Amino acid sequence: xxxxxxxxxxxxxxxxxxxxxxPLVDALYVAxxxxxxxxxxxxxxxxxxxxxxxxxxxxxxxxxxVVVGPDAQVVAGLGDDVRAAGIACFCPSRAAGQxxxxxxxxxxxxxxxxxPTAAYGRFEDExxxxxxxxxxGAPIVIKAxxxxxxxxxxxxxxxxxxxxxIIDCFSGTFGASGAAVVIEEFMEGEEVSLFxxxxxxxxxxxxxxxxxxxxxxxxxGPNTGxxxxxxxxxxxxxxxxxxxxxxxxEPTVRGMAQRGTPYAGVLYAGLMLTADGPxxxxxxxxxxxxxxxxxxxxxxxxxxxxxxxxxxxxLGRHTVxxxxxxxxxxxxxxxxxxxxxxxxxxxKGADSLDSADLVVFxxxxxxxxxxxxxxxxxxxxVTALGTTVKEAQDRAYRGVDAIVWPEGFCRRDIGWRExxxxxx
Numbered sequence: 001x002x003x004x005x006x007x008x009x010x011x012x013x014x015x016x017x018x019x020x021x022x023p024l025v026d027a028l029y030v031a032x033x034x035x036x037x038x039x040x041x042x043x044x045x046x047x048x049x050x051x052x053x054x055x056x057x058x059x060x061x062x063x064x065x066v067v068v069g070p071d072a073q074v075v076a077g078l079g080d081d082v083r084a085a086g087i088a089c090f091c092p093s094r095a096a097g098q099x100x101x102x103x104x105x106x107x108x109x110x111x112x113x114x115x116p117t118a119a120y121g122r123f124e125d126e127x128x129x130x131x132x133x134x135x136x137g138a139p140i141v142i143k144a145x146x147x148x149x150x151x152x153x154x155x156x157x158x159x160x161x162x163x164x165x166i167i168d169c170f171s172g173t174f175g176a177s178g179a180a181v182v183i184e185e186f187m188e189g190e191e192v193s194l195f196x197x198x199x200x201x202x203x204x205x206x207x208x209x210x211x212x213x214x215x216x217x218x219x220x221g222p223n224t225g226x227x228x229x230x231x232x233x234x235x236x237x238x239x240x241x242x243x244x245x246x247x248x249x250e251p252t253v254r255g256m257a258q259r260g261t262p263y264a265g266v267l268y269a270g271l272m273l274t275a276d277g278p279x280x281x282x283x284x285x286x287x288x289x290x291x292x293x294x295x296x297x298x299x300x301x302x303x304x305x306x307x308x309x310x311x312x313x314x315l316g317r318h319t320v321x322x323x324x325x326x327x328x329x330x331x332x333x334x335x336x337x338x339x340x341x342x343x344x345x346x347x348k349g350a351d352s353l354d355s356a357d358l359v360v361f362x363x364x365x366x367x368x369x370x371x372x373x374x375x376x377x378x379x380x381x382v383t384a385l386g387t388t389v390k391e392a393q394d395r396a397y398r399g400v401d402a403i404v405w406p407e408g409f410c411r412r413d414i415g416w417r418e419x420x421x422x423x424x
Contacts, residue, residue, distance in 0.1 A: 001304065002027040002062055005041070006048050006078065007069030008034050010331075010363035010381040011289035014296040015069060015303075016041045017359065022304040029061055035372055036362025048073055051081040058087055066090070067307055071147055074265075074285045075101035090307040092265035092285045096256060099263065100285035103145050103182045110280060113255040115248055117280040118184040118272075126170040129181050133162050136183070143282075144169050145180035153223055155186065189274040190417070191281060192233045193291055194244055196269075197306060198253050200262030202316035204306070205245065207298065208233040209291040210417065215338060217413045224338045225378060228414030230328040230389055231294040234421070235273065244271055244278040252283070264310055293361050293381045294327035328392035328415050329361070329383040330400050332408045337377035345407035347372045350380055358384045358399050379408060389418040 001024050005016050013036040020028050020040040031054065033043030044061070046053045048070075058066060066082050068074060068091035075098075079091025098105040104122040109115065122145065123129035133140065142165035144152030152174050156162035162183075169181045195206040209231035215221035236244075248269060256263040268284035268291070287295070296303070300321040309315040334341035350360050350372060361383055364376020382399040386392030393415045400410055 001025055001064045001308075003029070003065050003067065003304070004044075004058055004061070004063045005030045005037075005067045005069060006054065006073055008032050008037075009070065009289055010361045010378065011287050011292040012069040013037050013040075013361040013363070014293040014381075014383075015067060015287065017361065018296040018299065018303045019067070022302045024302070024304045027061070029057075029063070031057060034362045034375070035365035035367045036360070038367065048078070049076070051076075051078055054078065055082060055085045055087070058082070058085070063087060065308060065311070069286060071100055071284065071286050075147060088308065088311045090265065090311045092263055093261065095261040096263040096265070097285045098261075099252075099256075099267075099283040101147055103143050103282060104180060106280075106283050107182065109252065109255055113251045115251050115255075115280055116277065118187050120182055120184045122180060122182050124180045126166060129166045129170075129183060130163060132183055133159065133166060136185070138162055139186035141184040141186055142166055142169070143182045143184065144174040145182055146174070146176060187272040187274055187279055187281070189272045190235055192236045192271050192273060193288060194236065194241070194249070194269045194271055195288070195291070195295065196249055196267050197310050197315060198263060198265070198267055199310045199313045199315040200253070200257055200264045201313075203245075203249065203253055204315055204318060204320060205241075206266070206320060207231055207295060207322060208236040208241075209288065209294055210235070211288065211291055212411060212414055215411075217411050222338055224333075226288070226290045227331045227333070227411045228329055229288070229290045229294050230326060230392065230415045230418065231291065231298060232326070234418060240273060240278055244269070248278060248280050264313070266310075289363075290329045290331055290381050293329045293383045297327040297359060297383050297385060298323050298325065323385065325385045325387060326389045326392045327383060327385050328389060328396050329381045330396045330410050330414050331363075331378050332380040332382065332400060332403065332405065332410045333378045334364075334374055334376070335407055335409050341377055342407065343373075343375050345374045345405065347374055347380070347408070348404040350403050350405075353382075353399050353402060357386075358382070358395055360399065360403075374405070374407065379405075388422055389415045390422055393419065
C-alpha cells in the first residue's frame with residue numbers, strides 16, 4: 001500500500017512514524033511534512049489547502065490511501081474531495097466535521113440526543129452576548145464558534161475578563177471563526193480526553209489522555225494548542241469510561257447516522273469529570289496534538305489496518321492493543337508562543353535522541369543542510385515511555401535537557417496531577 005499523510009505538525013510526524021512501521025506500507029509520503037517526517041517518509045511540498053493539488057500529487061505518486069491529520073482540512077472537506085477522486089481516505093466528511101468546526105452544531109446535537117454537556121447560549125451579536133454574560137456572571141467560558149487553533153477559548157474568572165473575550169471575538173481576532181460566540185457555564189471537575197475510532201456504525205475505543213493547554217507551569221498563562229500530554233489517564237476509571245461511552249460517545253455516533261451525516265474517523269471527546277458524571281466539553285474530529293504523539297508511542301497494534309477499516313466501513317472485526325506503559329510528551333515551543341515568536345533559530349541535539357523509550361516528534365521544523373531550524377510556535381514533542389507517569393516524565397525531561405535551543409521554552413510540570421496522585 002502507498003500512503004499519503006496530510007499535515008505538517010507533531011501529530012502528522014507521529015502518525016507517519018507509526019504508519020512507517022507497518023509491513024503493509026510500500027511507500028509513505030507526507031504533505032507538506034516537516035524536518036522530522038522526512039526521516040520516515042518522502043515530503044511533498046504542496047499546498048494542502050489546494051485540494052486539486054493534493055489529488056494530483058496522490059495520482060502522480062500512485063497513492064492508495066490518504067490519511068488527513070489537521071482539523072482545518074477535515075472541516076474544509078478534503079476527505080470528500082479525495083474520495084470523490086476514487087482514493088480511499090481516512091477523514092470525516094465535511095458534514096460530519098462540523099462536530100469540531102462548529103461548537104453550536106455540537107451543542108445542538110447534544111440537545112437533540114440528550115448528551116450531557118454544559119448549559120450554553122450562542123450569539124451572533126456582541127450586545128446580546130454581553131447581556132447574557134451580565135445575567136450569568138462568572139466564572140464562565142467564552143468560545144469562538146469555529147476553529148481557532150486551540151486558542152479561541154477563554155475560561156474567564158471575572159465578568160471583566162469574559163467581557164474582553166467577547167469583544168475580542170467580535171472584533172475579528174479569529175476571523176470568521178469568531179463571527180458567532182458560544183458562552184458556556186463553567187463546569188467544575190477534571191478534564192480528560194477519550195479517543196475512539198468509528199466507521200459510522202462500529203465503535204473501537206482507543207485510549208485516554210490528559211492534555212495541558214495553558215502555556216506555563218501550574219496551568220497558568222494563555223491557552224495554547226497544547227504544551228504536553230500523557231496517556232493513559234488513570235483518573236478515567238472503568239466506571240467513568242462506561243458512563244462516557246453509553247451517554248456521550250454512542251449517542252453521538254448513532255445521532256450523526258440518524259441525521260444522515262455518519263461520522264467515520266477518529267472521534268476525540270474532551271470530557272469534564274463532574275460530580276454528576278462525565279460531561280462533554282467539546283469534540284475534535286481528528287487525532288489530538290499532542291495526544292496523538294503519546295498514543296502512537298503506546299500503540300502495539302499496526303495502525304494501518306485500523307485506519308483503512310474506518311475508511312472502508314469494516315471496523316467491526318478489528319481490535320487494538322497497547323504497551324503496558326505510560327507515555328508522556330513535553331512540547332518545546334518558541335519563546336513568545338502562543339503570541340508573537342521568531343522563526344529560524346537553530347536547534348542542536350534533537351536528531352540523535354531517539355531510542356526504544358524516547359522519540360522526538362517534530363512539529364515546526366525544517367532541515368537546512370546540516371542544521372535543524374525552528375519554523376513554528378510549537379516546535380518539538382519530546383515523548384517518552386515509563387512504567388509510571390513519573391518515570392515517563394523524568395525520561396522526557398532528560399531528553400528536553402539534552403536539546404540545545406536557547407530560543408525555546410517548555411513547561412516543567414507535564415503530568416503533575418497524576419504524579420501527585422502517584423505520591424511521587
